[in-house]
Amino acid sequence: MKLNLLNKHQDALNTAIKALHERTFYARYPENPSPEVYGENADKEGREKYKSHLNEKFDELLQQEPEQWVGQEDSPYEQQPLNIKYPYFAPETLVNRAEEAYHQWRKVKPADRAAILVESLERMKERFFEIAYATMHTTGQAYMMSFQASGPHAADRALEAVAAGLEEQTRFPETTEWEKPMGKYNLKLNKTWKAVPKGVALVIGCSTFPTWNTVPGMYASLVTGNPVIVKPHPKAVLPIAIVVAEVQKVLQENGLNPNICQLAVDADDHLITKELAENPKVKLIDYTGGTEFGNYVESLPGKTTFTEKTGVNSIIIDSVEDLDKVAQNLAFSVSLYSGQMCTAPQNFFIPEGGVKVAGGETVPFEEVVRKISDAVSGLVNNPKAGPHVLGAIQNPATSERVKSAASIKGKEVLSTCDFSNPMFANARTCTPVIYEVDATEKESYSRELFGPIMLIIKTKDTNQSVELAKEMAMNYGAISCGAYTTDPEVKEKIMDEMSLAGTPVSFNLTGGIYVNQNASFSDFHVTGGNPAGNASFTNPEFVIKRFTWVGFREPVAG
């Protein structure tokens, strides 16, 4: 390599590997988009760079000879096309180029691959604001989330995957002398081991978190020596296109084939995901999105798959210290990015007998519901908070789902209202709806209702709440669970039952921390232990399934 990138990034890699095991707070990329951190003009320049892409060809990629130029993105804030055109390549071309690049990339040492990838994240950092605006205008996320989730948080998740991949590939010696006492003599063998990458990898992105959900699989496959084809959602290409372009530039600067990491954009008139996924040369597939397509991906023969599908997340309210604080916390969780997060809570299980609060008093069920409903209304109607929390709706189908109550058998507690974003008069928006549903109406709450839809489920008691939350997670998947209890025995029971459903639990969150949040280097995202997905950011399994340990041995000469 021309640049000594390993020297440059060895400390970063060591620190990241250490952080993985300590699992306390660690971030390489600051989440605060302030001028003190990123420079006085960073925001302004980022916005301008974003705007410079509109109505133009995205020509930064180093992939040669596109067949055509395509693009279908719309801004949920402006409800009009971005009109950015990306190069299109036939799936066969992409796979063949990846296969060719494989035989170069797999021979680069894991530590050098890791250093190249960290360098690409440093370049990505220079473009966090541009990526933030690209994310806003494809996903509908508000500015702060767009910056944090698609920029520093995504880069840290990528670094986490790089660190885990490097560690796992170096956990066994490259070479050793094996010496076995045989009585009269010692038998001596030289042994070596290789972590052999599995082959062409495909990463299928989603429309709501175009970098955050894509980079873990992308960097995990890359660090383990597999060439990657990144297939973004056709409605959210720009944020990840910028990242892929930076990876390609770093590869080329280091004398490597930029096709080690390719962008695959759907044609305007047909989607290419299935054709890519079914190609026999594609060995690894990462996927984020709906359950139906996720199940299809998992069922493909001869592939190792890593999926994040949908889930039904629960909140269990048993007893609390301060109900108002709890209500405010939950109102924020359900409103954040209008519930378009895979970690957003949907089913709120509350006992019909009410909720015990500090001092021993029990607040009746109806009052608990009212407090939550008031907290949601208060948040939404606060002009300083509402627009920055809710953002816009990525997909018109989500607004429709929120507005039509037809399929939910329950009482409407709060209906969605017209909500206008002061900065974007044409933004596609809606505010959370709340339904009260009886525990017996399982059909209403036993599926994901993507968007800001809150179902308050009246249960007999906390035991039933836990039982139903567990059943939902085991049968339909769950990515998060929040629980409120001041009783250590109830807490223990919730931990035990939800652990059997492979669902992480956040207890008694109030203030500035929410069940939706997931910290790199500390919180495993998705467990792989229920139908919400078969993989986890980033446990060892997420990286070791991308390569094969193969050993070689030979008698020591002489």
Added chain:
Amino acid sequence: MKLNLLNKHQDALNTAIKALHERTFYARYPENPSPEVYGENADKEGREKYKSHLNEKFDELLQQEPEQWVGQEDSPYEQQPLNIKYPYFAPETLVNRAEEAYHQWRKVKPADRAAILVESLERMKERFFEIAYATMHTTGQAYMMSFQASGPHAADRALEAVAAGLEEQTRFPETTEWEKPMGKYNLKLNKTWKAVPKGVALVIGCSTFPTWNTVPGMYASLVTGNPVIVKPHPKAVLPIAIVVAEVQKVLQENGLNPNICQLAVDADDHLITKELAENPKVKLIDYTGGTEFGNYVESLPGKTTFTEKTGVNSIIIDSVEDLDKVAQNLAFSVSLYSGQMCTAPQNFFIPEGGVKVAGGETVPFEEVVRKISDAVSGLVNNPKAGPHVLGAIQNPATSERVKSAASIKGKEVLSTCDFSNPMFANARTCTPVIYEVDATEKESYSRELFGPIMLIIKTKDTNQSVELAKEMAMNYGAISCGAYTTDPEVKEKIMDEMSLAGTPVSFNLTGGIYVNQNASFSDFHVTGGNPAGNASFTNPEFVIKRFTWVGFREPVAG
């Protein structure tokens, strides 16, 4: 627990974990069955104990209320039934008992589980000779292999799985305080993680290596907190029944439910494997055996599977130092346990132009074949070696396969001969056959021919040999590969090509080390990277897929 087993076995566990990473020679259980190691009367007492089981009920298991007593074992040496009867339980009963035991076992700490399992291996050690005779008279292995493979080597493979499982479950902290600087204040969360076992595990054994191939999956599932149902091959029950009995005794002594590890013997009139495997409560399946059933196991929805199926193992001969030594080594490899090993070589690729030897001379193809054939005849006809190397044939179908050349399109170089074992006049035996096949006759050599069948395939050159060996491994699986070359470039090429086929390679073996052998704590057995199996003894993947990491978090009080 009543006994302080963790104190007793902590050192053994630490040493084993260290050995896993150094991958140089390590064995806890001595492979030499000598009186100096195991005691003056160990062999005699073991033989007597084995004989005491014949024609009796095996009543050591702690599983209650059998429905009937069953048994179908025959001795390949005596060709008559052992007439040992084992308790039979309906699959439903076994699974329900396992499920009940699960909720006790999963709550035992990983380190305590590991200590209990090491204790069971220490008890197994006391019965190595008894297990050796049980193995001889079920599998047909010769005495030495029966002792080593089913005793110390199996116990070391089990210990390896225990060590790997313990290490992986303790790689992340049980608890940590996560503290994130938020500018004006720090956000503090207490976080905890649990390695949650997946549930009921099934281990399906084979007829040729009843303990060696069973204990890795069995101990891997147990150490990670999963209750195990061990379903041996109906023709090879006794060796593993003894091991299961010892595990049950240690569990009961420690106040635990012996059903944490159950033996499941097929009824005399029907097999129970499919009913067990398809039970929805069964989450983990380990399997060793034929490809067809293995593919069925892998295809079962909702299961995590670990398979070792069949493969087509190759020897590539390019150039050698000493052809006679090579021929002797290969003759031993193909004769050992009459080729009934998953690591036995079958396809011998030799260039039509002959093989270069030390000094630069090239030995013609025909002479290479003759030397190999002579070496096989010499070994078989040596009364001091033959019987101890060949053993007996486990399954009559194997002898039939060796005797019928019908399906092989090639020239018979060596035919099987009547071979009588001096100690067992009625032993079912056959000696290796050798066919010479042209490289174009792919159909003849592109499937596993289980037993002592050696195909010498005449190729254009070493490049074609490598290409075909790789193709066979990628398409039909391979567990081992031997290669002979004195050319470093050829060696590099073979390593590279076979690594892409997920196949380990032994180079230039001569003397007392054979391609069939696989050392615990050093050689990964099966890679999981080709159709011969999806799992590997014991890489991290072999244990981490048996549990789920689940996290919990809560704000720090105050």
